[in-house]
């Protein structure tokens with residue numbers, strides 16, 4: 311299906327022209343407040359836009375892990391899924407070692423537990439374009455390794471856009487990475503240059 315963006319206007323950024331044809335994992339990086347989440351909100355249909363055109367298939371985007379209803383449990387959200395999605399979610403609970411989460415209400419989850427639950431939901435939803443916005447930042451190393459193993463399977467079937475402020479992780483795992491800046495969304499060919507633009511410092515990672 312692919313993703314095609316023509317002349318899309320986002321505040322303070324030159325109109326975006328951008329196309330992804332192949333399924334795979336694509337990084338989107340940029341400094342705080344430049345507009346990554348705004349772009350994702352537009353792609354998912356949550357935020358309107360006044361100029362430009364977007365062609366994509368079905369988009370899945372979980373913008374904020376804090377928006378889960380705290381009194382509910384994982385199973386309550388799984389009930390909302392289609393049968394095939396529900397089966398996938400249950401399998402991922404087991405693969406990611408999240409079985410013990412089932413007894414607790416989401417309000418009792420740690421940040422990492424909420425992120426893993428959001429990851430399970432994201433990977434289960436039937437879509438053509440999946441957006442992962444800083445969803446892995448709170449995962450411990452063993453969970454992150456399991457998640458990236460699963461990402462390899464997910465990207466066989468869809469385009470996945472991944473944003474993270476951990477540039478090393480983006481550089482390592484993504485097929486291609488794009489830098490969002492005032493001049494638009496541009497393919498990163500030199501990560502050191504992109505890191506300078508963002509003000510990224512190795513010492514923090």
Ligand SMILES: Nc1ncnc2c1ncn2[C@@H]1O[C@H](COP(=O)(O)OP(=O)(O)OP(=O)(O)O)[C@@H](O)[C@H]1O
Nearest residue numbers: 321340341342343344345346347348349444475490
């Ligand atoms: N709820 C909001 N209400 C008003 N303005 C907002 C809101 N959320 C974001 N903005 C503004 O939109 C612009 C882009 O923000 P956005 O959240 O898209 O950036 P981002 O690149 O995702 O940043 P970060 O890396 O910090 O998550 C910023 O100037 C910000 O002030």
